[in-house]
Amino acid sequence: MPMNNTMNSGHSGARSLVVWDPLVRLIHWSLALSILLNGVVVDEDGNLHKWIGYVAVGLVGVRFVWGAVGTKYARFSVFPLNPVAALKHLTAILKGVDTVHLSHNPLGALMVYNIWATVIVIGLTGYMMGTIRFFGIEWVEKAHEIAFSWLLVSIALHVGGVIFDTWRSGVPLVRAMINGRKRIPKDRTVN
Amino acid sequence: MKKMIILGVLAFASPAFATELTTNMVLGTGMAEVQKKLTDMGYQVRKSEMEHGDIEIYVVKGSKKFEVYVSMETGKITRLKSR
Ligand code: HEM
Numbered sequence: 184m185p186m187n188n189t190m191n192s193g194h195s196g197a198r199s200l201v202v203w204d205p206l207v208r209l210i211h212w213s214l215a216l217s218i219l220l221n222g223v224v225v226d227e228d229g230n231l232h233k234w235i236g237y238v239a240v241g242l243v244g245v246r247f248v249w250g251a252v253g254t255k256y257a258r259f260s261v262f263p264l265n266p267v268a269a270l271k272h273l274t275a276i277l278k279g280v281d282t283v284h285l286s287h288n289p290l291g292a293l294m295v296y297n298i299w300a301t302v303i304v305i306g307l308t309g310y311m312m313g314t315i316r317f318f319g320i321e322w323v324e325k326a327h328e329i330a331f332s333w334l335l336v337s338i339a340l341h342v343g344g345v346i347f348d349t350w351r352s353g354v355p356l357v358r359a360m361i362n363g364r365k366r367i368p369k370d371r372t373v374n
Numbered sequence: 375m376k377k378m379i380i381l382g383v384l385a386f387a388s389p390a391f392a393t394e395l396t397t398n399m400v401l402g403t404g405m406a407e408v409q410k411k412l413t414d415m416g417y418q419v420r421k422s423e424m425e426h427g428d429i430e431i432y433v434v435k436g437s438k439k440f441e442v443y444v445s446m447e448t449g450k451i452t453r454l455k456s457r
Contacts, residue, residue: 228455313457315434315437315439318420318432318434318439318457319420319421319432319433319434319439320420320421321421
């Protein structure tokens with residue numbers, strides 16, 4: 184019932200809808216923080232690195248459950264993994280279509296699933312590196328490093344996409360990930 | 375008899391029979407030599423590389439994992455990290 188959450192945001196005719204519930208926001212910024220910590224701050228040989236890694240995977244795990252049973256815009260069903268839709272969305276962008284998506288747009292959805300999957304691969308290979316069986320095994324270490332590099336590339340694209348889509352759709356997306364509300368300019372079609 | 379046992383224990387505890395890695399233990403100044411020594415001591419060598427002019431080797435034995443750093447100059451273990 185999104186209209187229940189509608190309120191006047193002060194901009195003439197703009198609507199403001201609650202889309203991201205507190206759990207989605209908490210997981211998002213905690214995941215970002217854990218990656219920042221493990222990527223640049225914490226000693227990768229230490230125990231803390233392992234624990235932060237477990238936390239990151241745990242956050243993705245909780246998000247997966249929430250994607251099945253959570254609030255409306257947090258559900259996988261509203262942002263399905265669909266490369267064809269992502270491609271269509273891309274051509275729509277090129278044609279100048281400025282439709283607003285209340286959850287993730289199809290291109291964003293692709294990135295979101297990619298980021299989650301990459302975090303899992305990093306966590307899994309990291310865990311393996313600590314087992315007797317895979318300790319010192321080169322391909323596991325390489326996989327861990329390559330997945331992390333890929334995550335950095337993905338995050339750069341993600342943030343770039345957020346900035347671009349904020350400009351394209353006119354919805355301040357970062358603010359929405361902070362306070363939960365998407366403010367939609369009145370002339371936009373909502374999808 | 376008692377003497378024999380003591381001798382036996384001493385022999386086991388002496389470096390020549392050592393199987394436990396300790397810092398300053400001499401393993402050798404070349405990669406092949408160090409690898410052989412570790413293998414003879416019952417360690418499985420997983421990965422070895424040169425790191426800032428020192429030899430760095432990952433070994434496992436039973437449920438134990440170690441990262442061993444050996445000086446190419448002295449042949450001694452300079453750093454031993456249990457994992
Ligand atoms: C390590 C860094 C980051 C990671 C791993 C990451 C990951 C993610 C993921 C997985 C989602 C989907 C959220 C969900 O549905 O639960 C998401 C959404 C989002 N992220 Fe990030 N993020 C990172 C950094 C950032 C930063 C720095 C910003 C701010 C510029 C940002 C802004 C957003 C926004 C605005 C959304 C929602 C996009 C939309 O409306 O569709 N993220 N991010």
